[in-house]
Amino acid sequence: MLETLQRRRILPARLHITDLIMGVVGLLLVLLIVYGSIRSLAIGKYSGVQWLSFVVAGLVQGSVYALIALGYTLVYGILRMINFAHGEIFMAGAFTTYFLAESIDGRGWLDAHPFLSLIAMMLFAALVSMLVAVMLERIAYRPLRGAPRLIPLITAIGASFFLQYTFRGLYGSGVERYPRAEAFKGDLMLGSLAIPKVDLVVIVSAVVLMLALYFFVQRTKAGMAMRAVSEDKRVAALMGIDVDGVIVMTFGIGGALAGAAGVLYALIFGQVQFFMGFIPGLKAFTAAVLGGIGNIPGAMLGGLFLGIVESVGPFLFLEGLGVPSPNQLKDAIAFTLLVLVLIFRPTGILGERVTKRA
Amino acid sequence: MPRSIQGRLGAAAASGVYGGLALLLAALVGMFEQFAKRPILAPLAGRGEPVTLDLVLLLGGLLVIGYLVARRSAGPDSIAVAKPVPELAAGLAGAAAGLVLALYVLTASRIDLTGILINAKPFLVDFLSLGGGAGPAGLARPVLAGLLLALAGAGLALLPDRWRPGVNRGLMAVVLLGTLQSVLTRQVDWVTQSRRAGGLVAAVVDWVYANKGVAPRGVLAILALALALSVGVRPLRAGLERRFRRLPADQQVRSARLLRGLRVTLLLCLLMWLPLGLGTYPSDVMDTVGIYILMGLGLNIVVGFAGLLDLGYVAFYAIGAYTVAVLTSPASGIGLGFWAALPVALLVSIGFGIVLGIPVLKTHGDYLAIITLGFGEIIRILAISDALKPWLGGARGIQLIPAALRIPLRRFPLVGTMDPQLQQEMYYPILAAVGLALYLAWRLRGSRYGRAWMALREDEEVAEAMGINLVGTKLFAFATGATMAGLGGALFASKVQTIFPASFNLLISINILVLIIVGGMGSIPGVFVGALALVALPELLREFSDFRLLLYGVVLVIMMLNRPEGLWPTAIARRELSSKEAPSA
Incomplete structure (x- = not known):
């Protein structure tokens, strides 16, 4: 039986004792999760509506993860590198936009035109994050193209700390309260399920952005160039594509999505600070890996699933x-x-790319 | 078609603008204001204000811009690249950098930026305009200063090779000694107060330093000394070397061995004397540095030797610390002594090293980095959670961990009677642990395992094809690294006596990674260099601590871009680098 499984490539050709251990550990984990779930459901502490509201909260959080994850996946798809500082790009947009939000709120526009000001804030955050991402690529990553794998990763870790503490130095280390428009306060009742209005706003905005990205990548010339570069840089260059330009564009788009996600994140939690990007960045990376890194629909799915x-x-x-x-x-x-x-x-879930990497 | 001179000058001006922006960023992050309290140079003739570190850094920055630009444009013209006059390029770059600062002065004196940028205070306008204020003087001064300092930098860059290193080192030594004044004088005071010895040292220190900052005579003396050392030492050394070569072979070996023995003995004596001779605060710093060296040696095996980028290294540190804490703290009711708990802690660390090592065997490069990061975070979250609170104490941590070593009040040779404090006592077990780890790392590097690790680092598939057992080799690396971190954690717990989950965050892993990279990946002396530069220095200079992580980030990026082999590279890295340069030249 073992041999048939190996021949059908279900099991690797050479089994090591460690594979066995990992298999057993995995099985035990699955059993534990199943057992815990059955017990939890049997206790019946939460009602069906409560479970549903957990799912909604997860979807909201997940849609933000998905937007950030797209940045990881886009860059990975093209450069095969993990932009460890992506969480900080997200923070840069959200934190900078705080000052815009404050001044909009101070003039009373936030309550008067909630949607318009939300769009303005997202655009501004996208712009800031895009700038940071493009500068990062230019200064830290471009000179290292073709260097051994660990070097760009270590650079990215350094850049991540640099950005975190630079923004701390620029804007201060305090937690700033993000203003929220009157129109976004309160719940929307769907039967007995109460959905906060903010959550709806966040999900709708995230879906719009993801659709926009999908159409951009699939239907426009620039998107086609991006896909070509991700397939094969050299051949793309021979076809007359400006590879450097495409890479800059990729960082820019990923950054812009992260900035917009930052505003949504601040809308959910109502606060920003310099360290806010780190954990969401890691989570979004998880989401990207979950969906299959380098795969755009995968990142979206992975984000929602993780949430x-x-x-x-x-x-x-x-x-x-x-x-x-x-x-x-x-x-x-x-x-x-x-x-x-x-x-x-x-x-990942959707990925099929071979991930043998050194 | 050679790039035109104008193009080159444009590039120089652009470098100047980038340099100016970097200085401006440092200003807006609040670095200069923080440093304004530290005097570096005493005023001439004892009147006026001393030159403080902020000004030294600003002007030094402009000087460095000129230096770098001039270095780049120096050298003979080649066919491909026409080079402008270095002085011209440097001056242009300096003026451009000054212009950036002047533009900030112009903006900030008209628009109030403090609502957004917390450091854009009036101080900054005054400082960056070099006291010129918002008027024309404030605009002219930075540009002029940039021009002049960049020219001075160019002058420095164009010194003959024989003199340049000495002058550079002398200037750096002046800044470093000025920065360390308060630490050094406090130390000297302590030594002279506690006993009669040290009068000579005190006299030298008094002579070099004025009340605030290095006295002008001190500056001259330091510069002269540095120059004499760098110019004078080389022929002296060459002479000695020649005489040594002339000795018969057996005598050469014997005297080399004797010399090494003498050096090691002296070093050991000095190391044993340090904590008792220097007092509690320096001992505390040395303890911290020692623990970082210990962990650096461990991580160096995992990252430097075997090429497995482990970002969750802090997990093993936490495991060592928590094991000792649980076993020894009266709160848990087990109540073992430190030395009884230590072997258990080491075994637990090894166990976790293997357990966490198995899952990552199949992953490579950045995936491995992220998985280990995940493990580190999981361990921290578990330690802080309510789920394990009965054992690990949740966020409140574990208190009352006993010290590893207590030295009773007594007379010490060369030191006098004293009652050592905890920081001084803990130094000795830490020193012993570092010695042990050093020996292990050194012996392992040349061993069969060490060579297997390096083969693995270079190419996993080829290594496997050469018959290296990947599983065993990787797990051994993880287990060895984990043991050293566990040992470090155990000593840390015993030193601070109370541990919290917050002490075991990702920053520790990053810290250790940075010190390895700065020292040179895989280089054992590099760990010491890195720890001294990145742990001891910020510990001694408290105002740097706000910018510690920012500077770490910058250091990582700059090292990766310009000097990926580190400050003290291994012989192999050095060789690879030179062979890489040779064919392209």
């Missing part, structure tokens, strides 16, 4: 195991998911 797992997971998997205050562990669930995906299915 839901993170918001439902603690109550579903851990509550039943008798873990106290399971919500504290939601980040641990996200990172565990990341580790599991990277180990058991490094190609």
